[in-house]
Amino acid sequence: MFDLKKLIRTNINALQPYSSARNEYSSAEGVFLDANENPYGQWNRYPDPYQTALKAELAKQKGINPNQILVGNGSDEIIDLLFRVFCIPGTDKALGFTPSYGMYAVSAAINDVELVTIPLTDSFDLDSEAAIELLKQKPIKLTFICSPNNPSGNAFTQAKIREVVQAAQGIVVLDEAYADFSEQGSWLELLPQFPNLVITQTMSKARGLAAARVGFAFASEEIIAVLNKVKPPYNVSELNQQTVLAALRNEESFAQQLEQIKNEKRKLERELALLPLVRKVYPSNANFLLVEVTDANRLYAQLVERNIIVRNRHKEVPNCIRISIGSATENEILLNALKQIENEESTVY
Ligand SMILES: Cc1ncc(COP(=O)(O)O)c(C=O)c1O
Structure with a gap:
């Protein structure tokens, strides 16, 4: 039985998150004297900390509940947040496959988490047998699967990914930064089947907005709620929220x-x-x-x-x-x- 609370670091479970001015009063109407902003200018107000308009559009397009979306300052921020929520520095372990996207190892190192690695096969396929064996032997808090994989470019089959997600006792992060280009498409519609799955996507690749630094995590409401507790309150600027919203509407x-x-x-x-x-x-x-x-x-x-x-x-x-x-x-x-x-x-x- 999957128990999310047990995977989350104790201090994060206990954390009372920062309550920002825009959390406590979120209507657009009013005389705003609550956030020590400058009253003049076009960009003088703090942005919506929960990116409501952006999530509403994304939810509609992806067929998902807005409460199952986290918007990050690039998916790189989300990778780091996942380490901070789930991995106790110096104690917990994560799993990655090599070669793959370099930030899993860098974020692991920053957070003082050992990233155990399993090589991909000669044709860069997922060695799900080795992964299942390792997941049985070692307590792994986070497993990173990048599909299509960077730098090899191949997408893993649904069957192989499923084997790893099902074998994992911890969270599996499926990085779909390149899924828009892939014949295999996204795993998003399978999300309800896996309470331990986090899917990440980004505006930086097919959507052409690398400069905006906006990425998404899709997961259960419970996982998104805990990531929201830890993210900086105003992690995505108003300029970028508006830019991304306009791009999403430009199908x-x-x-x-x-x-x-x-x-x-x-x-x-x-x-x-x-x-x-x-x-x-x-x-x-x-x-x-x-x-x-x-x-x-x-x-x-x-x-x-x-x-x-x-x-x-x-x-x-x-x-x-x-x-x-x-x-x-x-x-x-x-x-x-x-x-x-x-x-x-x-x-x-
Ligand atoms: C597999 C993968 N994930 C995530 C990222 C980073 O995405 P973002 O720009 O959203 O931080 C990259 C960037 O190259 C990538 O290759």
């Missing part, structure tokens, strides 16, 4: 961009595969390609010299670079540069 532009990025990905994938310096282009359900080349360090430097910046993932996956899908023009510039490098160095490659 047409979102759909168009998504299609364009997917088409560009297919094109780039085909073109890259033809280059002699490319050994392998991994299949991708995201808006980037993991590409194995002859010498990743060397190629990375050669591209930087030409003002083209890709991500060198050699330390995580030998001789691999990760390439974000750019505009048609940007991708063309990259391909031309790669061809030029090949011509100049044909003897090396």
Whole structure:
């Protein structure tokens, strides 16, 4: 039987959260002399601490209750909040799969939590058998699954994810930062089946608002309530709440961009595969390609010299670079540069 209270740190269970001025009186009407704001200007008031309008729109679009949504200052803030709510520093353990998104390890380290890791298989699949075994042996408070995974780009099958979520005694965080690009879609409609599941999504990728720093967590009302206790009261600015709300309502532009990025990905994938310096282009359900080349360090430097910046993932996956899908023009510039490098160095490659 899943007991959320037992997973939450005792001090967080006992925490009396800060009650902000806008918590205590939330109507838009009134003479506001309660928050020591400057009475003049357009952005002089504190924002809605619970992002009500934004959540109402998101709830409608995602078919979920607004009380099951947490809005964070990027999903990075949510990852950190999860550690702070569930993991006792120096004592509790979390689980991650490698290679994956680097912030799980960084947030774990900041919070003094050991992140136990299990390698993905050679084809970057989830080793659910190893995970189930480990989850049986060790008390794991948080398990991070990133699907589609960064940096490999593949999405895990529902069956594999389900096995891990069901085996976990603690919370499982399913990071869906790239789910909009994926044929597998989102797990959101399965959320009611799993009281220990937290799904994170972000405005930073398909939605094109990385500058706004807005991410979401979807989970049971009980989990969201405890995350709300710990988040800073005004964690998402009014400017960003308005920007995100407008973007969410602009379905047409979102759909168009998504299609364009997917088409560009297919094109780039085909073109890259033809280059002699490319050994392998991994299949991708995201808006980037993991590409194995002859010498990743060397190629990375050669591209930087030409003002083209890709991500060198050699330390995580030998001789691999990760390439974000750019505009048609940007991708063309990259391909031309790669061809030029090949011509100049044909003897090396
Ligand atoms: C898998 C994954 N999760 C989360 C994030 C961070 O998202 P946000 O911009 O919402 O903090 C990234 C950013 O690269 C990512 O790759």
